[in-house]
Amino acid sequence: MSLRYALLAILRVGPLSGYDLQKQFSQSVGHVWHAPDSQIYPELRKMQNEGLIEGEEQRRGERGMRRVYHVTEAGDRAYREWMATPLDYQRVRDPAHLRAAYLENTTPEAARDFLHGHIAYWESELEAFQGELDHIERMDSAMLNRRLEVTPDGEREATIEYKRFAYEGLAERARGEIDWARRGLKLVDRLASRVDAAAGI
């Protein structure tokens, strides 16, 4: 149940509407924690009911409305408490390694398709992480700058460094997955050629 803490982390920087929050999610934070709008809006309502955030209704044109949320003191406290609490690691559910462990049950072609898919997936993830790292490097991330504006001087470096730290970890993991899948492709080739040789092809 980290969704609300992800939302609080972003809202603590400054008030946002559900819509804007959702955009931030699909961008930076979304690389780490995906949440669709249909989950964000109700969660914001729940958080408001629990007093963690407060929404302010704003007119937009004639009839348009938007609710801009800001974190209350209780919300800030809840966030800090969560930050100081051990993470609960949820149970593993790793379809890729599950399938990898049983690749002998399918054809070499299907095995290769799977591994190519794994590489493609993690390459696209890596690109996203790398993009975030570039933003951090060049200091042109909208979100980061929004955060730095409200950050006291002494904490700016920490803000930047931890973000870099997080995304570097993600990038390394992506590279690891890609390397692993590449080795898998070689393994498929090796095993397939052996079977061919045994069959006298």
Added chain:
Amino acid sequence: MSLRYALLAILRVGPLSGYDLQKQFSQSVGHVWHAPDSQIYPELRKMQNEGLIEGEEQRRGERGMRRVYHVTEAGDRAYREWMATPLDYQRVRDPAHLRAAYLENTTPEAARDFLHGHIAYWESELEAFQGELDHIERMDSAMLNRRLEVTPDGEREATIEYKRFAYEGLAERARGEIDWARRGLKLVDRLASRVDAAAGI
């Protein structure tokens, strides 16, 4: 929804009761896909209703009962089809990297606790993966031997190699997480000492 395919992968090797399946889960497959008994029993029932497996009731003593399931042809086909289908990567939900990206929002002590926890978690995972790799190396895994018994000679090598491949991938990832968290600890130290220096301590 890979649970049923994980169950099928194990059942394809040979018939098992829900209880035995559940044990296999907590052992080998459980490192990759966790499932509690309260999820396994109902899922088996559902799979039986859909004709993927069949359960045979066996007496056990006077009144005891157990249902031993085996895969039907339809189940085997469903499994093979799944193996030849692209994996659907579920959306990221990574509380550790989420927290890491916002570590400046807490104290150095809490940040260190978090990172130590991360190291401890992945070290214990690594140990489990390493243990599985040892079993594979020494060929003394109950499960692996059960599989090898029903595996034609030509596929034995593949069975072993893919299992090794999967667990090596997991072990590398665990090592990556540990390294990353260790670097995080150094970063916390560096940033904390800088703040101390600025405060003239």
Added chain:
DNA sequence: GGGGCCATGTAAATCGTTACATGATTAT
């Protein structure tokens, strides 16, 4: 006036977790 974006949800279904519940068999 139309297309793209702003803005906010509801509903249904599935999946997963946690807690509860029960009883039989077997080895010591």
Added chain:
DNA sequence: ATAATCATGTAACGATTTACATGGCCCC
């Protein structure tokens, strides 16, 4: 006899996904 372990679930709740649904604003 009693503890371990075999054996099988139900119930309630919460999290997540997917699909559906609606309408206004703003710029061209």
